[in-house]
Amino acid sequence: MQIRVTVDGTAYEGDVEPRTLLVHWLRNDLGKVGTVVGCDTSNCGACTVLVDGQSVKSCSMLAVQADGCEVTTIQGLSTGDEWHPVQTAFKECHGLQCGYCTPGMVMSTVDLLSENPHPSEEEIRDGLHGNLCRCTGYHNIVKSVQMAAELMGGAK
Amino acid sequence: MTEMVDTGTAFGRPIKRKEDAKLLHGRTNWTDNIQLPGAVHMGLVRSPMAHARIAKVDLSGALAMPGVVAAYDAASLGDLNANVLCVWPVTDDTVMPPFPALTGDKVRHVGDVVAVVLATSPEAAEDAVAAVDVDYEPLPAIVNMIDAVSPGSTLVHDDAANNTCYVYDLGGGWDEVAAKADVIVKRRFVNQRIVAAFMEPRAVVAAPMGMSDEITLWSSTQIPHVLRVVLSLSTGIPEQNLRIVAPDVGGGFGGKLQMYREEVLALQLARKLGRPVKWNETRSEDLVASHHGRDQIQDLELAATKDGKLLGFKVDLLANMGAYLQIITPGTPLLGMFMFPAIYKMDAYQFRCTGVFTNTTPTDAIRGAGRPEATFAVERMIDELAAELGMDPMELRTRNWIQHHEFPYTTVAGLTYDTGNYEAATARALELFGMDELRAEQKARRESGDPVQLGIGISTFTEMCGLAPSRTLGALKYAAGGWEHCTIRLLPSGKVELVTGTSPHGQGHETAWSQIASSILGIPVEDIDVIHSDTGRAPYGMDTYGSRSLAVGGQAIKKAADRVIENARPIAAHQLECSADDLEFREGTFSVKGDPEKSVTLGALAWAAFSAHNLPDGVEPMIEGVATVDPEDFSYPHGTHLAAMEVDTETGKVRVRKYVCVDDVGNQVNPMIVEGQVHGGVAMGIGQALYEGVEYDEDGNILTASLADYLIPSAADLPSFITDRTVTPSTTHSLGTKGVGEAGAIASTPAIVNGIVDALRHLGVNDVLMPASPQNVWRAIKAAKGGAA
Ligand code: FES
Numbered sequence A: 001m002q003i004r005v006t007v008d009g010t011a012y013e014g015d016v017e018p019r020t021l022l023v024h025w026l027r028n029d030l031g032k033v034g035t036v037v038g039c040d041t042s043n044c045g046a047c048t049v050l051v052d053g054q055s056v057k058s059c060s061m062l063a064v065q066a067d068g069c070e071v072t073t074i075q076g077l078s079t080g081d082e083w084h085p086v087q088t089a090f091k092e093c094h095g096l097q098c099g100y101c102t103p104g105m106v107m108s109t110v111d112l113l114s115e116n117p118h119p120s121e122e123e124i125r126d127g128l129h130g131n132l133c134r135c136t137g138y139h140n141i142v143k144s145v146q147m148a149a150e151l152m153g154g155a156k
Numbered sequence B: 001m002t003e004m005v006d007t008g009t010a011f012g013r014p015i016k017r018k019e020d021a022k023l024l025h026g027r028t029n030w031t032d033n034i035q036l037p038g039a040v041h042m043g044l045v046r047s048p049m050a051h052a053r054i055a056k057v058d059l060s061g062a063l064a065m066p067g068v069v070a071a072y073d074a075a076s077l078g079d080l081n082a083n084v085l086c087v088w089p090v091t092d093d094t095v096m097p098p099f100p101a102l103t104g105d106k107v108r109h110v111g112d113v114v115a116v117v118l119a120t121s122p123e124a125a126e127d128a129v130a131a132v133d134v135d136y137e138p139l140p141a142i143v144n145m146i147d148a149v150s151p152g153s154t155l156v157h158d159d160a161a162n163n164t165c166y167v168y169d170l171g172g173g174w175d176e177v178a179a180k181a182d183v184i185v186k187r188r189f190v191n192q193r194i195v196a197a198f199m200e201p202r203a204v205v206a207a208p209m210g211m212s213d214e215i216t217l218w219s220s221t222q223i224p225h226v227l228r229v230v231l232s233l234s235t236g237i238p239e240q241n242l243r244i245v246a247p248d249v250g251g252g253f254g255g256k257l258q259m260y261r262e263e264v265l266a267l268q269l270a271r272k273l274g275r276p277v278k279w280n281e282t283r284s285e286d287l288v289a290s291h292h293g294r295d296q297i298q299d300l301e302l303a304a305t306k307d308g309k310l311l312g313f314k315v316d317l318l319a320n321m322g323a324y325l326q327i328i329t330p331g332t333p334l335l336g337m338f339m340f341p342a343i344y345k346m347d348a349y350q351f352r353c354t355g356v357f358t359n360t361t362p363t364d365a366i367r368g369a370g371r372p373e374a375t376f377a378v379e380r381m382i383d384e385l386a387a388e389l390g391m392d393p394m395e396l397r398t399r400n401w402i403q404h405h406e407f408p409y410t411t412v413a414g415l416t417y418d419t420g421n422y423e424a425a426t427a428r429a430l431e432l433f434g435m436d437e438l439r440a441e442q443k444a445r446r447e448s449g450d451p452v453q454l455g456i457g458i459s460t461f462t463e464m465c466g467l468a469p470s471r472t473l474g475a476l477k478y479a480a481g482g483w484e485h486c487t488i489r490l491l492p493s494g495k496v497e498l499v500t501g502t503s504p505h506g507q508g509h510e511t512a513w514s515q516i517a518s519s520i521l522g523i524p525v526e527d528i529d530v531i532h533s534d535t536g537r538a539p540y541g542m543d544t545y546g547s548r549s550l551a552v553g554g555q556a557i558k559k560a561a562d563r564v565i566e567n568a569r570p571i572a573a574h575q576l577e578c579s580a581d582d583l584e585f586r587e588g589t590f591s592v593k594g595d596p597e598k599s600v601t602l603g604a605l606a607w608a609a610f611s612a613h614n615l616p617d618g619v620e621p622m623i624e625g626v627a628t629v630d631p632e633d634f635s636y637p638h639g640t641h642l643a644a645m646e647v648d649t650e651t652g653k654v655r656v657r658k659y660v661c662v663d664d665v666g667n668q669v670n671p672m673i674v675e676g677q678v679h680g681g682v683a684m685g686i687g688q689a690l691y692e693g694v695e696y697d698e699d700g701n702i703l704t705a706s707l708a709d710y711l712i713p714s715a716a717d718l719p720s721f722i723t724d725r726t727v728t729p730s731t732t733h734s735l736g737t738k739g740v741g742e743a744g745a746i747a748s749t750p751a752i753v754n755g756i757v758d759a760l761r762h763l764g765v766n767d768v769l770m771p772a773s774p775q776n777v778w779r780a781i782k783a784a785k786g787g788a789a
């Protein structure tokens, strides 16, 4: 099937099999290997991207369903040397260790803060419950989200 | 006394990590990202049965499918069907059954591998796996260790009578102290089976490289260096032709401290087909194929006088090996053997461990490896003894622990702890915790009959880490040593290459190792590049596990950096026209004593060495420091962890209300990274206490083969942690550091369970099975009530 998808600001046209998952199309056909796969049951959130601004687990969406959409991955969140405030906050607060959950965690945070610019700790923890991290114990991820909220002008 | 590194420089500061820029922008190189031209994808035919004879393997269906390049079972793979090796036979008579990459006669656990297919796409490989036809003749499955060791039970391996892999004894003298004791507390604890659950699933790419006879294996592993040796021994590929690279690795926690059959197969098949072979696991595959850990039944007896003086500890373990022995399967429970007496003084310690084969996934090291099990046992038993004596559990600990002024102290298990200050860590933890208020609230809730009860859990733990002095490893029959290597080279431009034998997968070595070298050489952190995890670029090392990277590898960095300065000194003296003894070195510059104007920087000397136009006679044109350091002893981090647990006595639901931990890991290179390690470790230990556990049914089917069924904690399941550190430098390690990777995971599990039991003690509860799910807690309450009625 023919699809047209804008990914990280670039328009792509592709011929995909109907069963191809969005994450596999991103990784294998477009080389967007910054987005990763951590499970096969839609539990881990490592594959999270934004589709038309909403966070989506790209392992639970077919590439054909993204036809006509705008997809943003971790690789398109900021360009070159520039950093998105969420990326800055994760570095400042040591919100990552191995970094495997990070692409998904960062994209989910961007979505969380766009919906709720003033989240409480509990709202952050609930909002990220679909993104698993084995390294950080989430303590510094929560701090990162709080700092990002502040940097983006949403702090209370 | 330890020579202290100048803490005014990079050492000791919470410098933000170098690693983060690429990780936060998705500029990563996970093994699964590697796509080589002509690569074939490997698919594995895994057993759906726990125990069966293989009657027939028919590959023809698979071979006829489009895109399928080859398919093999054990017979057709022939000599290339090499073994996975175990390097730790713990006794002379340890039963070491062969563990071929493809099993030929029987399958011995769900997920055991019968055949392999290679196809041009992952999808084609998956379809071909489904087309392989295997006839199984089912055999009774042995899942439970108590059944396994009962006479007459079905054998997992014919040569392992009573399914016993080994019996290991240490210490003695229990009967004498037991005869004198006023109180003996006796318990059986189950330390359940868990998985590492690193977030990056395993992946392997093997490629014959064309130039020379080299073959390269990229693997998501913690141990590229060890892997090179064992893969060479197993496959016969000359070691010098084998290059192992661990690219970006997404967590390990012991689960990637392994030689896996998938690595053996990818390597052998790449050789056979002369083209790259790639494999990456699904998460569901990971949960049956990557090794599991823990899984002990612990029979424990603790003897004391009536005023609470400990007399002795008797430990009798059944340790589940699973179906085969992987790299250090038999030794893993023995890494805990010395730690049961922990921080306490006592007269006798008697230990026995029986390694047991079962029809389950093999076990091996997972974060803490033996020490979490030991710490759980001793810290839970201290609480049980305190309850028996009617004594405050902290008071009982204080009376028996090694006091600050008694170090160095040789424990009843035979280890000599160099330093420690349990009083200081505990005092600080109590202060942060607010013990008195919480005890008052606990009392009030008890009196009012509140359905939600409060409990306080204590864990005053220690561990041995920094694996390890090679001689000790040898005495324990481990095949290899425990040294670590570092080469530091000044490049012509004045930048620095630091080559380490450690292999990080989230620990921030690139940042921390730069900090150590920077503080000694006076060269900025950003000018130091840390090279690791590639046997082509960093040929020597023992890799990363057992909280060893800083404790051992850090010492190699210090020594190598010191040697750089010594090797640069004659060149500096030559340039400044003075004697080498008249030079002093500070912050990257040699200057003449008493005449600081006359000076030269290391950077300038690097160019002088490179150009070699004007070197003193006999000095070679290269400035580098090379060091391989074998640690003098283990290191012994310790700390006090306190958990306030709310338990709903009507539903069994528990909540971590407050978690305080004060760790003493000695000197800290980067306190931010240290704290991150503590957080992650504590979370993992809480995961074991409350949420996680591998479950099998009676037939050996695994019930937790996806992340939907095996619950690792999410952000919503955990609290924030209150952390601090006391600093008691190690005196046996040249940087005064001790190691921190496992501490949290070792300490937190008993703190949580002690807290739950403390909340329910007045109801007659004295144990709760882990994971302390609402169901398990509710059952414990119900059983206690039933018992009282
Ligand atoms: S890969 Fe795990 S949720 Fe998508």
Ligand code: FES
Pocket: A095, A096, A097, A098, A099, A100, A101, A102, A132, A133, A134, A135, A136, B199, B250, B251, B506
């Ligand atoms: S940083 Fe490793 S899984 Fe989150």
